[in-house]
Amino acid sequence: MTNPVIALKQATVTVGQNTDILKQVDLDIYPGDFITILGTNGAGKSTLFNSISGDLTLSSGQILHHDRDITQVPAVKRTRFIARVFQDPKMGTAPRMTVAENLLLAEKRGQRRTLRNRHLTANKLAQYYDMTKQMGNNLEDRLQTAAGALSGGQRQALSFLMSIQVKPELLLLDEHTAALDPKTAAQLLHATNQQVTENQLTALMITHNLKDALQYGNRLLILNAGKIVLDVRDEAKKALTEQEALSYFVN
């Protein structure tokens, strides 16, 4: 197998006195992995994401990006290769900027922004039209609308498109469909799966939905009390039943 894109070595996050919310986690994320992550509240899913994105610094252990130690690299620099979609639709977009402006902003993820004109040309708009049309929720008709005026589903679809506009080496999906109604959530999840597969993205997706976790991706992790208690891929993942998965949630 090829080298991992991102690898966690004995990653530990301690809060307060002696409470470890992430306990010596080892995780190798390989190119093309689409990993779904399950775990109860407080299992350490968000801490895992925050550690990878750099919003949290590890208390001990290492994070490697293609074998380079990035444990101390700040979050803003990691945006060159890591993109993230948050649970809250309000979090991922600039509400007063239009859909097109948001997309334009995302085109420069992790790069220097200079005094060059932003170049929101007709060509760009046509390209954005095609791109947003793929999401299947009429986002393409609202390119000139402020993101704050979109529906939750459209806004989250926009957040998702923005995160993959510059292909990230790793995409973090933090329960990005959890705030949506079931139908909209299913639609976005379907679109997500399509984009991840078509573009051969490497992605981690936290979900609370057992069925979704089993259905999507090639690999599944279950976190419990700061540890990875199950890590299955391919055939083993396909063979996993809901009952078996549930048994790992027991403390």
Add this chain to the structure above:
Amino acid sequence: MSIVVSSIAQGLLWAVLGLALYLTFRILNFADLTVEGSFPLGAATAVALIAHGTNPYLATLAAIAIGALAGLVTGLLYTKGKIPVLLAGILVMTACLSINLRIMGAANISLLNQETIFSASFLQDLPKYFDGVVVGLIILTVLISTLIWFLQTELGQAFIATGDNAKMAAAFGIKTDQMTIMGLMVSNALIAFGGAVIAQNNGFADINMGIGIVVIALASIIIGEVCFGELSLNQRLVAIVVGSIIYRLVLLAVLQLGFSTNDLNLISSIILAIAMILPQARHYLKLDGILSRGGNAHD
């Protein structure tokens, strides 16, 4: 007639402050009180230098630089020192009081018989107060064009995004602290520039001339918004200029009613309060059909 021209000239010159405050108040989304210090700081710097024989244009440039410095201090206290922005602004504003006294060496300096930017030969043949109108129009044309250009650049868009959603901006690799510091520096540089120009127009700098600056600058922004409602970002910048002129004309009308200039700060506050309440009151009183639409806080 000439007092109306004077009011329009004042409106144009003071519009610079509204534009400067717009960068922090509307784009970065916080109230920066540094401006109450950087305004007299710019005035003091320019006037003191001119009084000592410096070229007025150089003196004005020096005022811009020192205003940027005041903004830098507030920005560092806020982003690196983690001091709430309101308090950081108050700290710098208060410190400026002492610094301004140091610069001026007295509570006020006159520019009597000194050369200023208003001494340029092409302004001398104009009727009274028209020099302020012409200088104001030149400054605003350059300033608004520059702002429109800047806000459409990649950097300008990153600046807007920082104020709109800092968390999202950071997730796309925008250095939000740098953007905030830059905004405060540019804003206060412009405020100090305004101070330098207005002091030269008035012919003096006074230690107390910073009092009420925030309210005056805000009034031009809010009046512009109330009058014109939903506008594009570029149109908004022009609306601020119109707001600033309307504010001066309202002030003039109030003074004509017999109020004294001592009441100016009270009147300014009342005008701003009314302008800010109007959108809500309109909603409650269902005046939407009578008055034109407007007063939205969003861009």
